Amino acid sequence: MITVKAPGKLYIAGEYAVVESGFPAIIVALDQFVTATISPSDTFGSIVSKQYQENSIFWRRQGDAMVFDNRDNPFHYILAAISLTETYAREAGRELGVYHLSINSELDSADGKKYGLGSSAAVTVATVKALCQFYHLPMTKSQLFKLAAIAHLSVQGNGSLGDIAASVYGGWLAYHSFDRQWLAEQRQTQTLTALLAMPWPDLKVDLLTPPAELRLMIGWTGSPASTSHLVDKVSLVKAKQRGEYQTFLQDSKACLKRMVHGFHTGDLAAIQTELRQNRHLLQVLGDFSHVTIETPILKKMIAIAETAGAAAKTSGAGGGDCGIVLIDQAIDTTQMLHQWAQEGIERLNLNVHTVLDEPVSHV
Known part of the structure; x- marks a missing residue:
């Protein structure tokens, strides 16, 4: 077997x-x-x-x-x-x-x-x-x-x-x-x-390799979303909004390049800055494509996390599912989690899984 x-x-x-x-x-x-x-x-x-x-x-x-x-x-x-x-x-x-x-x-x-x-x-x-x-x-x-x-x-x-x-x-x-x-x-x-x-x-x-002090936390909104349907919706507006879409792509690429650099240099603050910037870019995409990426409950989840000193955004296509939080390990998240629970947001107790048995880069 x-x-x-x-x-x-x-x-x-x-x-x-x-x-x-x-x-x-x-x-x-x-x-x-x-x-x-x-x-x-x-x-x-x-x-x-x-x-x-x-x-x-x-x-x-x-x-x-x-x-x-x-x-x-x-x-x-x-x-x-x-x-x-x-x-x-x-x-x-x-x-x-x-x-x-x-x-x-x-x-x-x-x-x-x-x-x-x-x-x-x-x-x-x-x-x-x-x-x-x-x-x-x-x-x-x-x-x-x-x-x-x-x-x-x-x-x-x-x-x-x-x-x-x-x-x-x-x-x-x-x-x-x-x-x-x-x-x-x-x-x-x-x-x-x-x-x-x-x-x-x-x-x-x-x-x-993430900075040692980086802590990933995941909040689930209770409402599932269909990635393929949301991606289809955005695809429909590509041609109509070509200029805005191309600007979004280039801005996203630049943001991710800076974020990857933050990982390479172990700079949590830089990673958090670019996570917030990526959230902003997705909000702009949602506005001009008329796709609801941030649902009201995801907005609440993110606002609570930001108040606690974290950087937060939707994960994946949005429209429901999970939001992610990047926070310094030293920050106490008890109050944040209490507020999440009051809003019906479930913290998923998940950790990063690392595969150690093969080389790290493939093309």
């Missing part, structure tokens, strides 16, 4: 701009995981998730194809990950097997609350990792990112894939998204083996 894990994530800064090729974001991997367990089977296979007990599916082999006994299921990301990884396995000369795959996610609460921690990305990464071990396919982090990114993109169709990077690399990272148009064109002519070996235009992943 093979068991692997992939962590969830939160965006710290650079949201929306990061969906454009080469534009950066800072993301952090968290110590809540999706666990994938895989074991061989002689007859039929199964895909089971504790989160979707009533939708477990069974399948068998017909040649290299997976034939399902029930097609209507919520496992699109898992199935895309299986399809891509098995294509790669066949290219590597592996014979396809039958197996039971079990998925268990800690990224949503036991009663089904969605926190916005990137569960679809972590599910995709965990599935790819498990199958690569099952088929004895050696895989660097760079290759794992690329294979999982192709699988995730085939389902979601948009987004930066930064959440995939966080699940693969762990820790704090600066991520520049790759050119998805280039990838779409290459997929028409290249094998997966060739694609995974190529440098991808604009892709860059660098791990960051």
Whole structure:
């Protein structure tokens, strides 16, 4: 039996701009995981998730194809990950097997609350990792990112894939998204083996070391948001508001460059300054695109945190889900947390998850 894990994530800064090729974001991997367990089977296979007990599916082999006994299921990301990884396995000369795959996610609460921690990305990464071990396919982090990114993109169709990077690399990272148009064109002519070996235009992943005094705190608003729908909405206004959108992109890139420099120099005050600036840029984007990035409860969460001496903003696409706080460890946050609780904001007791087993930078 093979068991692997992939962590969830939160965006710290650079949201929306990061969906454009080469534009950066800072993301952090968290110590809540999706666990994938895989074991061989002689007859039929199964895909089971504790989160979707009533939708477990069974399948068998017909040649290299997976034939399902029930097609209507919520496992699109898992199935895309299986399809891509098995294509790669066949290219590597592996014979396809039958197996039971079990998925268990800690990224949503036991009663089904969605926190916005990137569960679809972590599910995709965990599935790819498990199958690569099952088929004895050696895989660097760079290759794992690329294979999982192709699988995730085939389902979601948009987004930066930064959440995939966080699940693969762990820790704090600066991520520049790759050119998805280039990838779409290459997929028409290249094998997966060739694609995974190529440098991808604009892709860059660098791990960051936070200042020792930096403390990350996460507040959950109680209302989930759909990242893909919000990104779609912003995409619709790109052409109409071209000048304002281009200004937003360049300002976001400059802000993130200064913020990354703050990490490299261990300057918490500089990081906090740029977090506030990134919040301002997202507010401007929300205004001209008519997308509600900061909901009223997120505004309250941020205001309470700022009063306590922290820098705070929405995380990810906004519209609900989580807000993040960067604060000096020395500051007492008791009053802040009390005020959050009064407003119905739940502090998520999560920590940064760091992967220590591989080199820190891949392109």
